[in-house]
Amino acid sequence: MPGTKELKGTLSAALREGILSHAVLIEGEKGTGRRELALWLAKAILCSEENRPCGNCSVCRKIENGNHPDVEIFGGNGGARSFHIESIREIKNSLWLAPNESEQKVYILLDIENMTQEAQNALLKSLEEPPAHARFILTCDNRKSLLDTIISRSTVYTLEPPTREECAFALREKFPELSESEAELFSIAYGGNFGAASAGFSEGMGEIVLLASKVPELLKKGDSYSLAAELSSKCKTRAELSEFLERLLNITGRCGIDRAAGKKAPVRVSPIEAVKTSEIIERGKLSVLQNCSIELIESWLCMELSRIFGGNL
Numbered sequence: 001m002p003g004t005k006e007l008k009g010t011l012s013a014a015l016r017e018g019i020l021s022h023a024v025l026i027e028g029e030k031g032t033g034r035r036e037l038a039l040w041l042a043k044a045i046l047c048s049e050e051n052r053p054c055g056n057c058s059v060c061r062k063i064e065n066g067n068h069p070d071v072e073i074f075g076g077n078g079g080a081r082s083f084h085i086e087s088i089r090e091i092k093n094s095l096w097l098a099p100n101e102s103e104q105k106v107y108i109l110l111d112i113e114n115m116t117q118e119a120q121n122a123l124l125k126s127l128e129e130p131p132a133h134a135r136f137i138l139t140c141d142n143r144k145s146l147l148d149t150i151i152s153r154s155t156v157y158t159l160e161p162p163t164r165e166e167c168a169f170a171l172r173e174k175f176p177e178l179s180e181s182e183a184e185l186f187s188i189a190y191g192g193n194f195g196a197a198s199a200g201f202s203e204g205m206g207e208i209v210l211l212a213s214k215v216p217e218l219l220k221k222g223d224s225y226s227l228a229a230e231l232s233s234k235c236k237t238r239a240e241l242s243e244f245l246e247r248l249l250n251i252t253g254r255c256g257i258d259r260a261a262g263k264k265a266p267v268r269v270s271p272i273e274a275v276k277t278s279e280i281i282e283r284g285k286l287s288v289l290q291n292c293s294i295e296l297i298e299s300w301l302c303m304e305l306s307r308i309f310g311g312n313l
C-alpha cells in the first residue's frame with residue numbers, strides 16, 4: 001500500500017527505542033491502508049526476529065492468518081454505531097489475563113469512529129491503566145469523531161493519502177495489465193485513493209472510468225449521440241450511474257485544477273467547465289437518489305453536459 005511506508009519507518013523507530021505508546025491511533029481515510037498498517041504493527045510488536053516484522057516467522061504468519069492467540073481484532077465491518085460496548089466488555093474480560101504465546105497482547109480496534117458513545121467511554125477506562133503486557137492499536141477515519149479523552153490517551157499517527165503518482169505506480173504494480181496512462185487516469189478518477197481505485201478496477205469499473213474520461217472530448221466533437229449510447233449500455237443500474245458521476249466529478253475537477261495551474265492533464269477540461277460540470281453532477285446525484293428513471297437522468301445529463309462542452313445537440 002503506497003503511503004504507509006513513511007509511517008512504518010516512524011513506528012519501527014519508536015518500537016526500537018522502546019518509546020512506542022501502549023495505545024497507537026492510526027488515522028486515515030478509507031482506502032489508505034489503515035488495517036494493513038495495524039496488522040503490520042501488531043507483527044512488529046510481537047515478532048522476535050531481528051528485522052521486525054520479518055513476515056516469515058510463525059508469529060508473523062499467525063497474525064497474517066488471523067489465528068494468533070494474543071492478537072484480537074474488533075470492529076472494521078459495519079457502519080456508524082455498529083461498534084458496541086459488548087466488544088469492549090470482551091476486551092476487559094481478557095485484558096488482565098497473561099498472554100498465551102507471546103510476551104504481549106495486542107488488541108486491534110478498527111474504525112473506532114463507529115463506536116457508540118457508551119463503547120468509547122468504556123474503552124477509555126481500559127486505555128487509562130492497561131496492564132504492562134497490553135497494547136492497543138486503534139484505527140479511525142478522522143480523529144474529530146472521537147472523544148478528546150481517547151485521543152489524549154493515544155499517540156495519533158496520520159496516514160496521508162498517496163500522491164497521484166504514487167497511487168498510479170502502485171496500481172501498475174498490482175495490475176500490470178494497466179498502461180501508464182490508464183493507471184494515471186484511475187488514480188485521478190479515484191482521487192488518489194489506492195484502496196478505492198484498486199477495488200474499482202477489480203470490480204470491473206474500468207469501462208465506466210474510461211467513458212467518464214472521454215466525455216469532454218466526445219462532446220467537443222459534437223458527438224453527444226455516442227455518449228448517450230455508451231451511457232445507456234455501460235450504466236444500466238443506479239450504482240453504475242453513481243459510479244460514473246463520481247468518476248466524472250473527480251476527473252473533470254482534477255484536470256480543471258491542473259489546467260488552471262498550467263500543468264499537463266490527461267483530459268482537456270477548463271476550470272470553468274469543471275465548475276459547471278460539478279454543478280450538473282450534484283444535481284444528477286440527487287436525481288439518482290430520488291428514484292428518477294435512469295434513462296431520463298442519462299438523457300438529461302447528456303443534454304446538460306453538451307451545453308457545457310459546447311457540442312451540438
Ligand SMILES: [Zn+2]
Pocket residue numbers: 047048049053054055056057058059060061
Ligand atoms: Zn516475524
